[in-house]
Amino acid sequence: MSTQSAQDSRRLEPIGFQERLTATQAILRHIATQFSPAVLASSLAAEDMVLTDLILKDALSIGIFSLETGRLHQETLAMLDKIKQHYGYEVALFRPQNDAVDRYVEQYGLNGFYDSVEARKACCHVRKVEPLGRALQGKQAWITGQRRAQSTTRSELAVQEHDAAHGLEKFNPLADWSEDDVWYYLQQFQVPYNGLHDKGYPSIGCEPCTRAIQPGEDIRAGRWWWENPESKECGLHLVDGKLIRIKQVG
Template sequence: MSDFSARLAQTQAILERISSEFAPAVFASSLAAEDMVLTDLILKGKLNIGIFSLETGRLHAETLGMIAKVKETYGADIVLFKPDAAAVENYVSTNGLNAFYDSVDMRKECCRIRKVEPLNRALSGNKAWVTGQRKAQSATRTELAYQEDDTAHAMQKFNPLADWSEEDVWHYIRTNNVPYNPLHDKGYPSIGCEPCTRAIQPGEDVRAGRWWWENPESKECGLHVVDGKLVRIKQVV
């Protein structure tokens, strides 16, 4: 695992640099496996990086249970950002509760209300944000950099696990006894909102269960997209 050790050391160095040079900074956690790795590194390292999650109102019970699990394991609270209630009500009353199945546009509008707008509030006032994205996760992330200039939010964006494999993630979790979402043991390698996520079959892509009714090229929720394009402005490190 020498290669893994090098990747881990690089990730730790990136997080320490964020903590010392980019405060205030925040980590956007989906409470999935990758993000639990970063949660463990941030909290055990006592780094100056806040942790928040987007409570969309449509998450699995198992995902919500991870909030209490983090508190129990680390004694730390994850700050929750929720969508604007009036915007949700307007979407549901106008289009229906599950209108996101009808078209990509309807799905992206739901994601905008439940994820993108709360994310903007969560990032406000910070100099940098951290994600658990990895290159190997999907076709839309193959050019992922460790550090990016996020011009949309006027801050730096860091992806400390960019070069980690699925095996790396689980090796760290098992070696360090990191708590993880029980849905991972039920065939969910990638976890989002409950109605938009399904378990995958052996051999399927790890994100095949996310918005499974859409083409792979459209499978982003808008958190990492600006004007229809992924934020891949430049690699700084």
């Protein structure tokens, strides 16, 4: 089911939505006042647009950045201009190191991530994990748009957790939100969103590693679709309290 058709069934307010919204607003205000400097790591997809809207409308002291991996869809990159036009805010971008990308391509090939989980995670390390580390330097907390319902690897997701790998607090304010909650919020407050959502992409990553899903498929079925569900994380997030092991390139 495409996002557009899904929207048609989400015009009614989900049960408990106001309580979840109020709780999320309180969490964000708490982060802004008690964990400054804090940042939102935005994938420029639906969940992160909810958080972007909440942060910017409330003028919270929380920065917003995105990882420009060099392999993103044009629709995703277009979100940067949409945010600037809608909010007057420029999202900070962090890119991979050129020499690390070159070493990856030399070792695995440009699209070597299709060949093995090891090669795919190595690519994610170069294009996402290492830039994330730079983006989080000097911060006390970072925020994500993760939800428990998104995948098996996130079913035990906490609203707040300690990120030992980066030495700071990590918050997932939408942990208990449903997909209906997300789209109800975007519609009610006329928040700009990634056009890929209208083309059957509920979860969006790099272009070569993301496809549209079929009706009835899991919402993250289009991410690294050639892998088992248990391996479908890029290394940015903790799973069972540990970072997914990644073999560094070089």
